[in-house]
Amino acid sequence: MVRRFAQAGVLPLMLALLCGMSFAARTPEDVFLEGNAHYEEGRYAAAAAAYRSLLRYQIRDPVLEFNLANTEFRLGNLGRAILHYERARRLDPTDREIGANLEFARSFRYDQVEPERQVAIVRWTHALQDRLGPDRQAWALVAVVWLIAALQAWCFSRPRGWTATHGWLLGALLLVLAVSSASWYATLHRLEGRRRAVVLEQVVEVLAGPGTNNPTLFTVHEGLGLWIRGERDEWLQVSVPNGLNGWIAKEAVGEV
């Protein structure tokens, strides 16, 4: 980890050394703890600086994203807070605190988006899928495949071969495999299937085309989540939850 940290930050490290700082001796974990200490003492700007420095070294930890999101929220950067909560949830959808803080932060948005109405069974399924997360579901798939393989090996290798009980058991396992596969794929697609972005500026105009010479279609506000449908140069083609779509400057949003 230290080596990676050092490799990724050779230039800053040298600059730090030149400035007489003892930065090289610190690990990412040290910087993280320093950020936590700043946060606990209410020095949110210093905490945010520490957390952001870790992001520059390709640290992608849900705990880091969560703490940075909290800090951005305390600093009043609603859009950045929601962006980092979204990233944290993407990394670890099983963490309920991330979801709760994300919902809390979203309640401060100017653009009130009606939540998609879902029947109870779909809501429960999503909750269960989020609690398990795609990785656990993937490993569960492996376990089911191994169970099927073990059953086959057992039945093929025994002199009496397959019986009806084994057949039913295999059928049940195959059904579990099919359901688990579908659930895993759906979870993965829901979390990562489409590119998403969050508006970072207070008010942003969404234009009819990729360029400032295009007319404004509508305005969106800080913290609103967008779906990215395409991009061209410094512009992103986005759609908002109510179905409207247009072009927005890349610098005005952060991609999840």
Add this chain to the structure above:
Amino acid sequence: MAAVVLVGSLFPAALAEAAGSLEVRAFIQPDYDITETQTLRLVLEIKGGARGSEISILGLALMNNLQIVSGPASHFQSQWSNGRLSSSTQLVYTLLPEASGAAEIPALTVKINDRSFTTAPIRFDVGRSPAGVPPRPGTRRGSAGGSADDADLFIRAHLGQTEAWVGESVSLSVLLYSTERFAGGPSLRSSPSLSSFWVEDIEIDPQDSFNTKIEGRVYRAMPLILKILVPQTSGEIDVEPFVMQIPVRVRSSGDPFERMFSFGRMQPVVRKSQPLTLKVRPLPTAGRMADFSGAVGVYRLKVSLDREDAAVSEAVALTATVEGEGFLRAVAAPILDPPPDIKLFDPKVTTSSRTVRGKLISRKTWEWIMIPLAPGELQLPPLRFQYFDTESESYKLADKELPPLVVRQGDATPDPTLARGDIQLQRRDLAFIKPLRGMLKERVPRAHDRVVFLTAMLLPLAWAPLFVLVGRHRARLQRNLGLARSRKARAGARQRLRRTARRLGQSDSAVFHEEVARALVEYVADRFNRSAAGLTYQLADELLAAKGLEEVLRQRFRTCLEACDFARFVPSSSAPERRGEMLAEAGKLIDEMERSW
């Protein structure tokens, strides 16, 4: 706005030809001494026949200080006179003045068969009605076609008292006085604004009508409205008149036939009550406590507990009832200062009221649920209820002692939630930052992107053919017992030799050599799927030769068996060191034969 009246069907076809000249005029009935509570009739008279079926009247909406109560009613008359047929139609509207002052019916345009006629405008003054005061009998104030006499039918408003305190309840009733039965139910046309009062409507029982005598005439008095007014401000407060519309039955003429055979026609009349004034005095400040309940009247306070003893955490009901003459709906609860060792819940409040001889009698009950938290004798402080007594015109404090409550420990342990109140979320906020758990992660690929995941998924697929082959092999062995026995021949022989070797130093020579010989013979018997019992040296040699084993190997096999047989029968011929060589030779023989197979 145009009023369109279909009268064509009223004209018989025979009269249509007579519709030559037309004459239209408008007039009112009565046309003098019109007051604001008096209805009048607007008559549009069309003389002469008319061909066609529609009459349109324009300009009614422009009437000033008048509103249409009903109409139009249509009356058609025709007669032969001097050999000529004449006919006339009357369209009659019932009008009601909106207020006293000038009133005007503008020039109306009447369209009959594409011909327009214009009537002359009608202007008149509406006088103020002597509201609520019964005029002398016979003063028929120009009712339209003979409506009820004002002296026969009028309404009066009454206040229970002319002076009151702020917060004191005062009854307001409106009664209809009539000398004869009217035809239908009165309806309220306008009621005064009572914004300075808290108003409670009291339901009226129609059976409350009574007979009364006013200025020598007997009237039937029927209560129409009963309200309880609670003044909120001091000063002289005016109560404007109520205006009621009452349908009455009138006879249009003194024709005895009509009196005998006709019930007359319905006509609405309007009556107005007289204005009232209530003088309201402010409550004095002297003697008013900080926890004054706001009650004004004459009250009694009663308190009770539903039990004298209870266990800890057991609910006890404390009831306080205030009852008396006055208005209690907006009154605060009696003051109760609970000791710290009881939990007191918000009271359940019930209020009821009734009127007795124009006085409002109210009853309000508060029921608290108390939870004693500690054992012992609990003496609750007295309940206090301060009100303004209208009889003595001073503040009075009603306080009642509560009986002591004996609280025993009981079996149940106090419910901490119940004792200390429900936990309620005061505000929402972010979950706090997370501590460091282990090392921070780089961008970690998803499970399905890792090699180990793919390996773990594919490995069972790679194993599947192996297990299939194993299964098939085992099945083949199961079907072919000879083959299975042949395959296991070497393993069986080697196992027997290993057992023999373990007993090399213990067993006697005969047993040892018998075991070695059996290992060799059973190997060949297994290989050829034959019984070891019937396998002679000669037969074994023939079988091995048939299988193509070399002569040297066969000879060694036979020599070894013969040596074993000799040693079995001459035990002294085999020294212990010789047994080891025999065992090694047997092992080598089995291995070499196995390789030559």
